[in-house]
Amino acid sequence: DTGVSQDPRHKITKRGQNVTFRCDPISEHNRLYWYRQTLGQGPEFLTYFQNEAQLEKSRLLSNRFSAERPKGSFSTLEIQRTEQGDSAMYLCASSLRGTGAESSYEQYFGPGTRLTVT
Amino acid sequence: EDKVVQSPLSLVVHEGDTVTLNCSYEVTNFRSLLWYKQEKKAPTFLFMLTSSGIEKKSGRLSSILDKKELFSILNITATQTGDSAIYLCAVMEYGNKLVFGAGTILRVKS
Numbered sequence: 001d002t003g004v005s006q007d008p009r010h011k012i013t014k015r016g017q018n019v020t021f022r023c024d025p026i027s028e029h030n031r032l033y034w035y036r037q038t039l040g041q042g043p044e045f046l047t048y049f050q051n052e053a054q055l056e057k058s059r060l061l062s063n064r065f066s067a068e069r070p071k072g073s074f075s076t077l078e079i080q081r082t083e084q085g086d087s088a089m090y091l092c093a094s095s096l097r098g099t100g101a102e103s104s105y106e107q108y109f110g111p112g113t114r115l116t117v118t
Numbered sequence: 119e120d121k122v123v124q125s126p127l128s129l130v131v132h133e134g135d136t137v138t139l140n141c142s143y144e145v146t147n148f149r150s151l152l153w154y155k156q157e158k159k160a161p162t163f164l165f166m167l168t169s170s171g172i173e174k175k176s177g178r179l180s181s182i183l184d185k186k187e188l189f190s191i192l193n194i195t196a197t198q199t200g201d202s203a204i205y206l207c208a209v210m211e212y213g214n215k216l217v218f219g220a221g222t223i224l225r226v227k228s
Binding site for chain 1: 160221
């Protein structure tokens, strides 16, 4: 258990419905990331936050996707009007932020939310 | 476009064998390279490599980075059935986002 938690662990929804996932990072981590993983592929970056600021969004993140981290702690990822192609494992990760130009910190992943769109 | 390529895609070995997994990358703003192990759940962190030529070790696992040739290897000695997993290589860019390879599926037979 890395200390990153995600809820729910599994979600089955019908096409066209909205879904929301939650991620609680390791408490002292100020960076939070969302990734999507489909079968046979490595995780793909979606977006990340430093504290409450969303600093980067992938072009994979269509306008049906929105992510928030309102108080710089937990984050939510919402998908509106779900499509079958949204079926995937949605992974959240957290890390510390480097304080120098060359510093970087490893990311720790949560257990993921597996989304199935029928 | 940034790219991370892992080889082989899959590998079957017997317990006790030594395996070498490869990762090559083409990334614009390289900061570090990370290895993760993924079983039927989220990736678990193994190593982070930032400098060339310095081997990192943890038990039977070791890894090294070559920033000139843009690759890394992950070695597992005396493999056990519990090593069966997908091994993911990822490159961290400035901004700290990770670019992952597709992974190497390792199966260790008893």
